[in-house]
Amino acid sequence: MKNVNFKDISSKEVVVSWICQIIIAVVLAKASLSKFMDDEMTILVFKTLKGMESTRFVIATIEALAAFLLLTKTLPHYGALLGLGTMMGAFIAHSTVLGFTSNKELMMMSILMLFVTALSFVVIWINRKRFPFIGQTF
Secondary structure, X not given: OOOOOHHHOOHHHHXXXXXXXXXXXXXXXXXXXXXXXXXXXXXXXXXXXXXXHHHHHHHHHHHHHHHHHHOOOOOXXXXXXXXXXXXXXXXXXXXXXXXXXXXXXXXXXXXXXXXXXXXXXXXXXXXXXXXXXXXXXX
């Protein structure tokens, strides 16, 4: 299996990837920190998701790990994949229970969720050759 690095990606793609990675990492780190610091809105969101209060710290840990991986030189594709998975869970929560526009803070969370999802797809696409097995196909 060939080890793919930034030499195999154009310089424009590297710049776009790093910009996206940094933005995603900042958003995920802030979200993670708010969960760890018992932010009122975060507590309210997880109380609304009945039975999910205890998962707040698990999700915060996953977001922190994704943010860390996004800022590494060799593993940003895994960070983007973790971020994308977290955002898909958020999308399901917003679609089924929370709603998207019940108040300004939830609406802002929804917009950030969609923004991070889009940027995660960009990072995954640019770094697609780094994934074992499937990277060789694309």
